Amino acid sequence: MHHHEKLAFLKFFITYFVSVAVLILAAGSFYFSEIRNHFLKTEEFSLIEYARYIKMGNSLNNFSSDYHHVFIKSDKHIDIRNFTVDENEFTKFLPMKNEFYYLKVFKSKKDFTENLWSLKQKIIAIQILLLLIFAYISYRLANNALKPLQESISTLDKFAKDLIHDLNTPVTAIKLNLKLLEKIPSIKENNAFTRLNKSVITISELHENLTILLQEETFQMQVINVFDLVEDVVQIQNTIYPNIDFKIESSNFKAKINPHAMKQILQNIISNACKYNSQNGYVKIYAKDSSLYIQDSGKGIKEPDKIFERSYSAEHSSGIGLDIVKRLSYAMNIEIDVSSSEKGSCFILKFNRV
Secondary structure (H helix, E strand, O other): OOOHHHHHHHHHHHHHHHHHHHHHHHHHHHHHHHHHHHHHHHHHHHHHHHHHHHHOOOOOOOOOOOOEEEEOOOOOOOOOOOOEEEEOOOEEEEEEEOOOOOOOOOOHHHHHHHOOOOOHHHHHHHHHHHHHHHHHHHHHHHHHHHHHHHHHHHHHHHHHHHHHHHHHHHHHHHHHHHHHHOOOHHHHHHHHHHHHHHHHHHHHHHHHHHHOOHHHHHOOOOOEHHHHHHHHOOOOOHHHHHOOEEEEEOOOOOEEEOEEEEEEEHHHHHHHHHHHOOOOOOEEEEEEEOEEEEEEEEOOOOOOOOOOOOOOOOOOOHHHHHHHHHHHHHHOOEEEEEEEEOEEEEEEEEOOOO
């Protein structure tokens, strides 16, 4: 499953499951509240029944020791709707025939507390069961919703892989023939040959970008020294841009990455740093804390916050290269920041260090 497919799956799963979970929890809370109120009404009626037996002089043998009562004289009128829930017992005042006397009846909260705890346990158990059921349903629905997308992506990936494979042979043949033509001095100095050579380099970079990008699903992560890859990329770029001064100020920076994808990220960023640099400029690469810095002495980028957008176009636009940088970095959990001024630009790659 591709990284973006996993993200889409999680979004669908979480949205559906959280929505259902909120409804289940809300329904459980409402049901508990209603039953608790019913229990309280039952307790109040039981106190009224207990008081009725006392007023009629009937035997109280049917009532447990949880009940007891006292007679109270009061000059103030007490509302018949009174019912008090104390910490350990329920109380209620009921008027007697004598206007100034009230019967105060009590009942222990022991049975009520036990019944309420039993109710909580049942509701929680049912809610957990429902959440598990709907978690499974959410998982199945998310999988089914992704199937058309996965089939479309699979078809496009197969087409792209076949196309890249078919392009490999003619690109290789063109590069070999250009190498042969370079041996002829009159052709090597020709402007048309120079433009053709640069175009072939661009096509080769694009071919390599797409090849690495299509391997995203099978990325194998390993701990390696990033500067080993930096050295390889700089060596290649130094032959293409001999006037650029490469400054590598660190030598050891280990991170868990896919080496092929990381090399392509470095290739794209450093290639752009050289391509859009000033005359006899420099590219400085160093590490600090958990970040890798690639700094150049170019003219800067007008809108650094937009350069990773595929549709972005400007004087120093790098085409699909930085869009692929962003996607490969995202697949390896690398965060990218860009700062730029008239004195140059700096790409900052933030890793999860090992």
